[in-house]
Amino acid sequence: MSPSANSPTEVANTNYSAANFASIFAVLSTFNEVIRSNIKEPEELHAAVLCTEGTQKLSDLALALLAAASCRKTRTPLSAGHWPKLCSELAGNTVFILKGLQVPETVADSLDSFVEQPAAVRIDVLYWLCEAALMDNPAIKELVDREANKMRKPTLASTATQELVRLEPFAEVSKQRYWMFGDKTRQLYLESMSQRARGKLELLAQTPEEFASLAQSLETERSAVLKELGQVLTDEVVPYLEYQIKKRERAERAMQRQAMALANVHIYETRTRKRQRVNYNVDEGLEAIDY
Numbered sequence: 001m002s003p004s005a006n007s008p009t010e011v012a013n014t015n016y017s018a019a020n021f022a023s024i025f026a027v028l029s030t031f032n033e034v035i036r037s038n039i040k041e042p043e044e045l046h047a048a049v050l051c052t053e054g055t056q057k058l059s060d061l062a063l064a065l066l067a068a069a070s071c072r073k074t075r076t077p078l079s080a081g082h083w084p085k086l087c088s089e090l091a092g093n094t095v096f097i098l099k100g101l102q103v104p105e106t107v108a109d110s111l112d113s114f115v116e117q118p119a120a121v122r123i124d125v126l127y128w129l130c131e132a133a134l135m136d137n138p139a140i141k142e143l144v145d146r147e148a149n150k151m152r153k154p155t156l157a158s159t160a161t162q163e164l165v166r167l168e169p170f171a172e173v174s175k176q177r178y179w180m181f182g183d184k185t186r187q188l189y190l191e192s193m194s195q196r197a198r199g200k201l202e203l204l205a206q207t208p209e210e211f212a213s214l215a216q217s218l219e220t221e222r223s224a225v226l227k228e229l230g231q232v233l234t235d236e237v238v239p240y241l242e243y244q245i246k247k248r249e250r251a252e253r254a255m256q257r258q259a260m261a262l263a264n265v266h267i268y269e270t271r272t273r274k275r276q277r278v279n280y281n282v283d284e285g286l287e288a289i290d291y
Helices: 018-030 042-050 056-069 080-093 105-109 111-115 119-136 138-151 156-161 208-218 224-263
Strands: 009-011 014-016 171-173 176-181 187-192 201-205 267-269 275-277
Touching (some): 014 119, 018 042, 018 119, 018 224, 042 056, 042 119, 056 080, 056 111, 056 119, 119 176, 208 224
Antiparallel strands (some): 009 014, 171 176, 187 201
């Protein structure tokens, strides 16, 4: 499987994709009702990925996400014995997601094989499971649609059929269906309904630049539905993705500043033999000086 297209970011001395890390935590926070993870804070996810307190939390998280991605109806937790079969089946059905990630084939051999991978690979595997769950899990789709129907302007498929956005195409015209997936991301796929290509999905756009280019192309089409789809991509999807990118960049810079601050803190010995941090705030104590 191919190397990751995501440029790894140095986060707290650990080399992994901060963007994928943020996406995983967003999925866990938003859909915990379905995934049932014990991770509530970014620091907990970071510790689980690094296995700072053992491997159990990482294993439990991976199994919970695999259960959600496999659309298991039973609430009985998966065990390590389920990992190889379900992982291999999921990989076969989501090759288009795996293409841009660092997910070696050996990951599917066993849960232990996954845990033994570097942190960058663990993050990409968890990200893959999250994306697969977002794309196929009916319970997650219903949660998304329930909130989307409250806030979304009546356009495209919603005005025509008033049906769930994720259970029905985002737009449909001339035996072609357009599907929109993603939580903090957006991916637009085209499904051909012809007999030869039926059921195959083609990724059309997933970055702001790709969506902008596609929107410009769609707005020149004769079909009113395609023109409207192009307008929605321009007015809603592109600004949303640009906002998410800026938000992730701010989060990454904040984490980098925090890591650098922790790395630059010096320790000194006092007469009481207690180790204390050096206070670099030169303003403190100036008020006590008599000029």
